[in-house]
Amino acid sequence: MTALMTSPTRRRPSGAAPAGDSGRRGRLAVSRALLWPALATSIVLTQIPFLLTIYYSLQSWNMLRPGDRGFAGLDNYADVLRDGSFLSSLGATVAVTGSAVVASTLLGMLFAVLLDRRFVGRGVARTLMITPFLVMPAAAALIWKWSILDAATGMANWGLGLVGLPPVAWNTELPMLTIILVLTWQYTPFVMLILLAGLQAQDKDVLEAAAVDGAGALRTFGEITLPHLRQYVEIAVLLASIMLLQVFDPIAIMTRGTGGTKTLSYLLYERAFVGLEVGEAAAYGVMTVLVTIVVASVALRTLFKVFSKEGIDR
């Protein structure tokens, strides 16, 4: 998720290595030896299980009937597509991820701009702002559910009461909004951090020149700062999307998938570990991966663009 490292690594032409050709081959062998343990670990822990998931998805297999296991072809996929749950979960996933990403980005931008200014206690304000990102998501979900958004004793409803509004049963009446609210709270600091770094990387001379030329603050922001921030916004949006696509904790803790909040990761959990339908759940898993790949490929393309600009291609 912190995949925004784009420091330029300018390389000498390989011929400039101190030793000759054999020395270079030796160094390459060393490099491979250094890389191999991490690569192998990653393959064993993530790729092989994924291949197994694909294999399971082609089988009819319920843990309650271990004797009945057999090859099922694409039956599980047909079931997944025929069953309305997949499509409605896909919708829920897109809605939750999309809204939380948009809200976190707008708020993250606002806070980045506000906390980039010099003001009294800026350091403390920044420290407080990064806290939601550090808080254990399970703890955050529990506290939001029972302490802030509780229908009878929650602070949110008390606040509504102060301005004369009726109380809201957040978890049951507005489950979707509740989930998006909590996720936005957790991801705004993440977006803010990236955008704040972008603001700090801005060329101060250009800003001063704009001020000297009499451009107003808003115009300077719109015409100089925003274009400069674009790349940072893109990266923040893509990373946040990928993390939010997998979100599970607040849904498991706050709504248990009720009220249209059953995202793909929660649906899969339910099918596999409550319903014990291994084959069908594996098919859900593969479909979830396909959805993520669509997003991830966009993400990788953007990162690639950043890369080529920074000259990692030798």
Place this chain on the structure above:
Amino acid sequence: MTSSRLRAALITVVTWVLVLMFFFPVAWMVFTAFKPEHQAATSPPTFAPDLTLDRFGAVFDRDMMPYLINSFSASLGSTLLVLALAIPAAYALSIRPVTNVRDALFFFISTRFMPVAASIIPVYLLLQSVGGLDNITWLTVLYVGVNLPIAVWMMRSFLAEVPREVIEAAQLDGARLGTEIFRVVLPIVLPGVAAAGLICFIFAWNEFFLANLLTAQVARPTPPFLTSFVDGRGQFLAVLSAAATVAIVPVVLAGWIAQKQLVRGLAMGAIK
């Protein structure tokens, strides 16, 4: 002049109001943890309670310690393993380039993009068949898989900042690879190692899905344990708040203290 000063002051006030609103849930949680149970969930809220440490006592009476220890060993263990694997790999990717740097990097980051849905079913079944469920060692190993790509990426960008001349000088001196890494390069990137380690620790400490699914009693870490404080029969908000406070304090304090490293780690490429 005065009008622009006034505007600046106004923006500062707005900033502080917004920041405090954002921080409020955390502050309220900590405050609630110091309330007696009957003053925790009240309508209207109790702003001047009889402050007490009683609920923290109740948390540890419920035996929270083993869960914290489980969290700690899985987080620390996986972080150390991740760093041991990631530093050499990142070294190979940045300072001693292998032929397909970009392929390798993309591979690592794509495993991070892969949802846990892709692998959880076989992982669960395999662990079940070898008796590896509810086992902290296996959970630690899985956290290595989750955090390794992040650490490789972060370390690579920190290592790429090491001046080439320093390494070349060491190599001309005939320094062996071990010396080159441990004596020359590592001291320079130590802050980066700290940042990567801290971020991996935070992710492992906060992880819920695997912890909830793959452990039951013996190896259960803190996040799923927290949900057990929700009690259908009586009041529980103060004790839940106390438990949640205990659960978040190590990581939040570490994040605050190492804020500079953390921010640098998270926004690395953006700064550069």
